[in-house]
Amino acid sequence: MTRPASKSTLDSIRDHRRKVEVIARDLTDGRSDGRVGEDEKAFGSQSAWLLGILASIAMVLGLVLLILALPPVLDCRSRSESGFFVGQTYGACVSSSISARWTLLEGRLKMAMRGSGR
Numbered sequence: 001m002t003r004p005a006s007k008s009t010l011d012s013i014r015d016h017r018r019k020v021e022v023i024a025r026d027l028t029d030g031r032s033d034g035r036v037g038e039d040e041k042a043f044g045s046q047s048a049w050l051l052g053i054l055a056s057i058a059m060v061l062g063l064v065l066l067i068l069a070l071p072p073v074l075d076c077r078s079r080s081e082s083g084f085f086v087g088q089t090y091g092a093c094v095s096s097s098i099s100a101r102w103t104l105l106e107g108r109l110k111m112a113m114r115g116s117g118r
Contacts, residue, residue: 068105073099 076093084093 067100068101069094072101 072094076090082088
């Protein structure tokens, strides 16, 4: 017969497990425990925050513009090779296609907002 181990299986697993501390983001300003000097700011200047927010807004607006404008531009470019209808130009084709996509997006957003209260 085998001799039982001096520790139970659960105890041996606990002993071999890695010690993990709670990982949390430090949101203090750094002045209470002296990690940051008095002349330094923990979060940077206010203009850096403003620049970051403006950059984020610009990226979102650029992405929306790209999503709205790129497919009509490519479609009108391929249509220009085969020829437009009489009196239609490349610019008119692009503007009408973008306005149609904008109207479709606006309608879908309105429908989503109307149905959100159900």
